[in-house]
Amino acid sequence: MASAEEFEQGDAPREQRLGPVVRRHGQVQHSTTDQRLLDTAGPSDWLHQDPWRVMRIQSEFVEGFGTLTEVGPAISVFGSARTPQGSPEYEAGVRIGRALVEAGFAVITGGGPGAMEAANKGAREAGGTSVGLGIELPFEQGMNQYVDIGVNFRYFFVRKTMFVKYASGFVVLPGGMGTMDELFEAITLVQTRKVTRFPIVLFGTDYWRGLVDWLRATVVPSGKISPHDMELFHLTDDVDEAIALVTKETSGKGAPGDGFRAEDPD
Template sequence: MDTPHTEEHEPIPDDESGTTYIGPMRVRRSETDTARTTDRRLLEWVDPRDDQRRAERTMRDSWRVLRIQSEFVAGFDAMSNVAEAVTVFGSARIRPDSREYDLAVRLGRVLGSAGYAVITGGGPGAMEAANRGAYETRSRSIGLNIELPFEQHLNPWVDVGMNFRYFFVRKTMFVKYAQAFVCLPGGFGTLDELFEALTLVQTKKVVRFPIVLLGRAHWAGLLDWMRETLLSAGVISEADLDLLHVVDEPEEAVEIIAAAAATRGRADAGADIGQEQP
């Protein structure tokens, strides 16, 4: 019999209830080992001398291929109507009363007003703020969440939200449906996405894809290190550094993105003229 919905039985807020996501499924007050996410189980090392564990892994991995495939299909279906979009990264730990949070809200508003959908990781902090700014302009606000033992609830400003099991599937969605990246102040996760985007553009896996760093003070030390250490050692080139645009105002970021879009349109038209037919 259901418990009556009274004051004594009000729902426990997600951040106090042990809420976790297992792929698209939300679990509250779960007694399972939520630290062992799907990604972690996929990447777990198995002792080659343990024949039983090796056999179990082989069987599980065969089925995982289907789960991975289904996650790609679900992501492609959910994002199929996304046209012009910008992916925004930033720390989940930024507080709502901070200058960085206000900056992210402004970015979401400016992007939304310019006609771009905003894609984030769907979590709290800078992601929530950017989604909020887009939501307030009635632009599409998209959150692509990931199964984690922490910082993983979808924020309330997301219109279209998905929960992914696998980081690599989620990362594909971030890139495939975006025309640019904007990185707000953040930590390891933001740096991971930043350098992955840089590598994709540097190796021409993605072409004419602007990467904008918002907040000169936050990014200055990293850029100095890249210039003084990486460039000096010859492991990157000056052209690689030129892939990054550093600004302080959201309006500057949108100007860079719009200019790149115009260049992309002209380049694509020229490519189509000379393209050989199969």
């Protein structure tokens, strides 16, 4: 790197080292980090630039870790925010939330209405810990009234980390894009062995059957996934079976995917 004596004041150095970052040629900045920190004048655009976003991301991880680390054994329950109150799907969510608490687990949801509210309601009514992990959206949903511990996130990927890190498994009720996003991320994490001992239960055979059949009939034969990957989740309509399956591996039984077979077509 050129020394200070090699160029006159106002000239840009040919190479600039800013911590772990090296800038050269047209990417050399004309001010230092300390200068920008101490300079009170100028625009506030830096608040919205990527380096500052890293600090916001870090703060969300710290807040999430600090809040959830004492929750204890938990299961994440997913499902549509559009599930109407009083519907069979809503009532199934209430029963699942209640049964999870009775089995000794906290319930973690996305904190919103619909199926999420149902699971939180069941957990709350059973006297257990009811957790909601919200997300900042253009259309505000807000935390449902049955959440005892709530954390709101700016970033989806931070929130998704919390769902996996502090849960021992997933119960997935009928849902839309967000629910399927969480489902396939969980399956991928188990498939690639990024997580272990992580059962995944799809609740609602009529709803999920088409997706499961497509995976088996199209994706497996084309070689995009292996037949064994169909064993990474289980399909059921029975609340007791769902609870037994999703809590099974938390007692140390089996290995990832053991006994978690999607049902064969009728």
